[in-house]
Amino acid sequence: MSWNPDQYHLYSDHRLRPAIDLLSQVDLFDPMTIYDLGCGTGNVTSILSQRWNKAIVVGLDSSEQMLQKARTEHPAIEWMQGEISNFDPSSKANLLFSNAALHWLDNHETLFPTLLEILRPGGTLAVQMPNNFSAPSHAILYELAQSDRWLDKLGHLVRPAPVHNIDWYYDLLSPLVAKLNLWETKYFQVLDGKNAVLEWTRGTALRPFLNALEGDDVSEFEQEYAELLLEAYPQREDGATLYPFSRLFIVAESADA
Numbered sequence: 001m002s003w004n005p006d007q008y009h010l011y012s013d014h015r016l017r018p019a020i021d022l023l024s025q026v027d028l029f030d031p032m033t034i035y036d037l038g039c040g041t042g043n044v045t046s047i048l049s050q051r052w053n054k055a056i057v058v059g060l061d062s063s064e065q066m067l068q069k070a071r072t073e074h075p076a077i078e079w080m081q082g083e084i085s086n087f088d089p090s091s092k093a094n095l096l097f098s099n100a101a102l103h104w105l106d107n108h109e110t111l112f113p114t115l116l117e118i119l120r121p122g123g124t125l126a127v128q129m130p131n132n133f134s135a136p137s138h139a140i141l142y143e144l145a146q147s148d149r150w151l152d153k154l155g156h157l158v159r160p161a162p163v164h165n166i167d168w169y170y171d172l173l174s175p176l177v178a179k180l181n182l183w184e185t186k187y188f189q190v191l192d193g194k195n196a197v198l199e200w201t202r203g204t205a206l207r208p209f210l211n212a213l214e215g216d217d218v219s220e221f222e223q224e225y226a227e228l229l230l231e232a233y234p235q236r237e238d239g240a241t242l243y244p245f246s247r248l249f250i251v252a253e254s255a256d257a
């Protein structure tokens with residue numbers, strides 16, 4: 001799927017905050033090797049490299065568009081193009097950090113244990129994933145894509161919610177790690193703009209659907225979605241739009257050697 005770094009960064013303050021909340025729970029003194037999985041344009045990777053300035057910090061992403069911006073804005077950091085699901089670094093990690101990326105991958109029952117195998121003893125896997133798939137912003141998108149008008153072109157893009165309940169992650173990970181810190185937060189995001197939730201999803205969830213369409217279909221689908229979104233998330237009298245957004249956090253620490 002192609003990404004648009006500028007669209008993604010329209011609400012960068014709201015997108016950055018959960019990464020900082022996740023980072024605040026990582027209790028590592030002097031990690032040597034850090035990988036940022038699904039690093040995007042490297043905003044969070046750069047914070048990791050400032051926080052642990054002696055560490056080797058590597059940002060991994062599958063999108064060349066996102067990595068191009070990362071390379072330009074943070075030339076001192078090492079960037080790698082690649083798939084998270086195949087990631088098999090020669091040097092194991094003290095910290096695997098992933099903000100808002102693992103929900104793009106399926107099969108978490110195999111993905112998470114595989115990632116834990118990349119950790120050194122005493123290492124940490126720190127993950128934040130949006131868990132907003134049943135919110136109107138996403139439910140409306142999936143319903144529209146499965147309507148008679150769009151089913152042929154877009155129906156195949158509707159996937160089952162990739163993120164599980166928090167206790168599912170506990171049951172999966174607790175036998176494999178020494179310590180688990182799990183939490184979920186709903187951020188009541190105050191957004192500016194006329195159809196602010198549309199602008200938000202244009203940077204993420206809506207992208208695969210628009211990418212799959214051609215010609216007039218693109219604007220027709222977006223217009224239909226935009227009207228339904230405005231009903232679900234009306235602009236308030238002061239011009240702001242309130243967009244509640246749930247996110248799930250996992251900090252898993254492997255046992256010391």
Ligand SMILES: C[S@@+](CC[C@H](N)C(=O)[O-])C[C@H]1O[C@@H](n2cnc3c(N)ncnc32)[C@H](O)[C@@H]1O
Pocket residue numbers: 003015019037038039040041042043044060061062063066082083084085098099100101104105204
């Ligand atoms: C929503 S952005 C988050 C970027 C960054 N972590 C941040 O917090 O700003 C998700 C990123 O994950 C990347 N991504 C999605 N699936 C991926 C995969 N299977 N392998 C590698 N990167 C992936 C996308 O290319 C995109 O840059």
